[in-house]
Amino acid sequence: MRAASSTVYPVYLSLHRHPNSHQASFRPSRANHDNTHKCTKPPKVLRRSLFSLPASFLLLHTSSSLAVDDANMPSTSTIDTTITDRIFMDFSVCPSYFRSDRPLGAELSSCPDSEPLGRVVFGLYGRLLPVTTANFKATCTAAAYRGTLVHKLLQGQFFAAGRQGPRHDKGEVQPPSGLVRNSETVNPKAFELRHARPGTLSLCLGQNDDDDDIKLNPNYHNLEFLVTTGPGPCPELDGQNIVFGTVLEGMDVITSIATIPTYKPAERIRLFNGFAQLIGDGRAQTARAMWDRPLKTVYISDCGELTVTKPSLSPPSLP
Structure with missing residues (x-):
């Protein structure tokens, strides 16, 4: 047997060789057998090259495609998250909210036995999302969030x-006059920031709990917001809600709210509610509004703007 040539030829040479070289598939006749030895034989291709070449080609193709995907991914380092405004919210608990002797129609802002939890200071990304920031700031300075109920709490994720x-007595909020229509809710660039850490302030869109008849109002303004509580990120919120701020102070208040127990319906009730929703019973949505509600009445007792001498602040370095 002649030793194989050390030169490795492309794979396609092995596919277009002389027909007589494929002895296993095309066995020549005895008469033509002598003539095959007179022809110049193409060099043999090492069998291992048939495997090494496709593997290297696949590796090269995969690495190049990954490089393209990384290039198309938006880089959060290029997003302007300069803090232009600071908003404070004081959170409290009203123990007498569910008492039978509570005056009819009494608002949470006038709770007689309020127990303060503390103050949270939010920094807003006004350069990145000017409309969302302006509406949130105007709602806080008009004290429209005062007496608003924390109506949803998913432990380990966020509260809304x-x-x-x-109904102010039910902890609902009415938008103040002067708000503009938020066109950023349909802008894909507004969803680039992620819910990557605790204390992320986000405008509720995918997790919005407003009634459908309110959303159909031509003058509807989305004011519902959420704050991530940690301890980890919330990737399920990415791409559905607009991140427009972060917690600067009072993360301990956020953590204390996150530890409050919530209402968890039994599995039988969940199944029955799912069946009621399937047949179009409107009471199913009303019943689900009670799910994941804190068992303590947590509400915003006060809110407003904190003025600073330097309007543009550096982004915070939170863990």
């Missing part, structure tokens, strides 16, 4: 407040 409605 600012559900819109006409």
Whole structure:
């Protein structure tokens, strides 16, 4: 047997060789057998090259495609998260909210036995999201969030407040006059920031709990917001809600709210509610509004703007 040539030829040479070289598939006749030895034989291709070449080609193709995908991914380092405004919110608990002797129609802002939890200071990304920031700031300075109930709490993820409605005694909020229509809710660039750490302030869109008849109002303004509580990120919120700020002070208040127990319906009730929703029973949605509600009445007792001497602040370095 002649030793194989050390030169490795491309794979396609092995596919277009002389027909007589494929002895296993095309066995030549005895008469033509002598003539095959007179022809110049193409060099043999090492069998291991048939495997090494496709593998290297696949590796090269995969690495190049990954490089393209990384280039298309938006880089959060290029996003302007300069803090232009600071908003404070004082959170409290009203123990007498569910008492039978509570005056009819009494608002949470006038709770007689309020137990303060503390103050949270939010920094807003006004350069990145000017419309969302302006509406949130105007709602706080008009004290429209005062007396608003924290109506949803998913432990280990986030809590939500600012559900819109006409009932102040139920902890709902009414938008103040002068708000502009938020066109950023349909802008893909507004969803680039992620819920990567605790204390992320986000405008509720995917997790919005406002009633459908309120959303269909031509003058509807989305005011419901959420704050991530940690301890880890919330990737399920990415791409559905607009991140427009972060907690600067009072993360301990956020943590204390996150430890409050919530209402968890039994599995039988969940199944029955799912069946009621399937057949179009409107009471199913009303019943689900009670799910994941804190068992303590947590509400925003006060809110407003904190003025600073330097309007543009550096981004915070939170863990």
